[in-house]
Amino acid sequence: MKKLSIYIIVVQLLIACSAPPKEETKTTEQPSLDSLLHQYHEERLKLFPMDATMAGDNRYNDRLPNNITQEYRSQLKEFYTRYRDQLTASDRSKLSEEDQMSYDILLWECDIALEGLAFKDYLTPINQFWSWHLMAGQLASGSSMQPFKSVKDYDDWLKRLDVYAVWIDTAIVNMKKGIAQGYVIPKVLIKKVIPQLSDLDHGPVKDHLYYNPIKLLPADFSAEDKARLTKAYEEMIQTKIIPGHKKLNDFIKKEYLAAGRETSGISALPDGKEYYNYLIKQFTTTTKSADEIFALGKSEVERITKEMEAVKEQVGFKGDLKAFFAHIRTKKELMPFTKPEEVIAHFNAIHEKMKPNLAKLFDKTPKTPFEVKRTEAFREASASAEYNPGSQDGTRPGVFYVPIPNVKEYNTLSDEDLFLHEAIPGHHYQISLQQENTSLPAFRRILGYSSYAEGWALYTESLGKELGLYTDPYQYFGMLSAEMHRAIRLVVDAGMHTQGWTREQAIQYSLDHEAETEEGIIAEIERYMAIPGQALSYKIGQLKIRELRTKAEQELGDKFSIAQFHNQVLDSGCIPLKVLEDKINRWIESVKKG
Template structure:
């Protein structure tokens, strides 16, 4: 699941959660408190949309589709700080004793949101506005393609995007200026990441409009557009792309390929910038929602790598491979039978076939399933070479499907050994179930429907991979090895992310450690290590969250015995949406106690 754009993660809220129907009348005072609390949530949500209208578009709210306030502008930064400070103060006015259990959780979550977003301004993240994987320009490219959240169904839609692009160009210009400031203050990307950004920028300097990504909507007019509208829009888009988009990308590409490249860091970890150690501890807290230290996580990672290695040895013996585990990794990476495809569509078809195989078993583990439609798509060409497989949520109203994107840069080298676990993680019952059920909830306030905590969200997705045998998958030992490989991949992340950012590891050391302990290709591992370099701490969330959910399931099974119902456990985990892990643990402990 990808990190959405912003320099501070803007929470978003729907209308107030519905009060549970009761047969007895609640005290007037209690009703008044709930009404005021919910009114505050409504206001928080509405202001959040105006601060981050692109996020609103992704949620399916199209009222602000022409807006792109520059998150690097001082005015936007000041508005954002004031927003979180105001709602932090308003939350303090509500005494926990006057709130329902659900409202108490909502208050705790919103306090967390305000605190973490305000703390983020202590660090100079605006000096790193562009990288090869996480930054706004990549999301803008998706929107520009016409195949993402930005609608291109009406003439007004087309004009909205033109207006939004004016704000985007302002951001691009600000990004270049911020990077120049960063250079002077010692805040620059590692050279190895700058190299990966350059072709992404260069691809959007092409002067042939028919080949330009930002011109794509003009080639896909709806049939009901008049000839006059088509003519006017074609002229407007030609002018925008030729006179503004292309020159802005050329300027940014020239700057990053010359002055910025020359200033690029040779160090790999975030400790190589001023205040890097403190920033990394903040990132750990942000992404794991825990107070764990880098050292604690590093040791946990080493322990998990050892445990999973012993499980991998069993599969190696099962398939009769003679040689050590590292040789077996090479065997899996290069096994021709695991690279059977000649056309990209065959990769998509394989994922759909996995879905069909597991459908008969899904009822045994889940009695609540999302209504939001689901699709598997190939990752767009302009970002495919640097992308990982990912899930993009559907719209809140269900009109836009949830999409599992898979990169297929070289189809004949596409290895299928981890496809079953990948589908469970990114699609069903991983991110698609977790996010869609949250968005479809009629009980949660809107801001909780669109929150994203990696510790919970990625933890759930990695936990979902362990459900393969229960869902009728992993009958092929290579696919089960793929699941172990995916879990190993997340365990290795605990070691290399903390190694890079707190122990002075180089990019090359991290790549070698990964090659020694997992079966991913060297190209894939290199892309992954560079991903961790660009967004410190994000990679830690998967394993930390998975281990917590597995721990809670084991506790529930042990304490409830015959009363344990796996479907109800999954409902309990999913029904509250993304929450910090400590709040999830409290919820499950309460559920266990009430069912004894």
């Protein structure tokens, strides 16, 4: 992520406002598992309508969260408790193998959600990386997941903006409570939020980001609808959006900044240690301890360093590894572009180059279309490359977004690796195949577990040579650099949040071990400060998938099929790592008996 994939962030962040769920009519007979899963999915979409929007289900496009209120959190607690109780009342042993997997996944969903509701993350609702003011802006641009094709689409977005305006007020109230109770984010992060809000807290209305949908009004709208919607959007921006962002920005500049903490890690919060342990479990779907992850990270950094040294020698560079990092950061041959469209064409060329080998590794490919786009200007300066999923029906393509804030300084070092991770066969294959798999229960077609999804994407980076890429040693070094980046995350994330590391220590450790620019490293470290634990998921997931592949290769020998292994990993959708491991072990045994 590079900024972490937007898909995983959105799935775990954006939860929406709805009326409290109606109580089901009580009967003496327990619903079947299929019925229970269907009910869960349908009721959950009302509570999490952004998940529906992302999947292309437009029934709830007029709903948006006020996800930081006690009322909403109480609804979630009732919802997850009720479904957990109904699920555990059934006899798992009598279910089919596939149904047992669904049982285990739903139980995990309920348990992890209920555990998370014990913490006070709602008191720190704003940061520079993962917050509603950023996602709302992306949706408001008119070129993201929120559709603007019909008159109803335009009216739906106005209704969401009504709730977003209230969310802003709630966020200010919660941050004031957070100051009083010792729940605040680091001062250095608060400073990064201010320019984001400053872009949105003033007019002219017709130049405002939120006015973009009006500039994109479909030609077939009636003159009456065009006039009505134009007036409604102007009024919304003038009376709610601009004043709301100004109020929020003024509060953050005049009050919140002064209250910001100087510490880097979440352990500084009242229940920070316990919360970080929870976040490890949530994001990695494992029971690993912070100390274990910290040690694993250091071990991986040492292993990858040795591989980097070998590439440095291969290209004939005479200095040490740190000097080589500096060399490739500024190597002119790695910065060949003068126009942003050349960067986009470069990624499309990578796709063409690998196509002949894709069929050897994958016999199932998604039907969902795919595009490479430049990141929108309003967030490009602070964004990283990311993937936004297409819709379940394939009418909205999956999009690989590439930020190009300064094309002349755009470095191609990791582009082959980046395309494998963010696009094909990384996030686009995994998410699209999951959404398209109608044999899965509906709730499993939209699930997102960071350790699985990011673990898969990082695993696919290692497939480059098998796909005909990494023929240039610098591109292979780019792959090693990306893997090193994820290994470093284990060290610095756990380091800051449990080992007493400062922001500056984490930055220096990264500078010492990877080729990222200092500016990029600072943004990454501050990301880990803003969303503790999420960055752990990549390497933990990748190592598990690689471990399972190695085990299958060793135990199956000539019976091993890489395409079939990939089918096994992908065809159950996004699942916790323990569930995946159990599935692969069963597959290995079945092939042996074959």
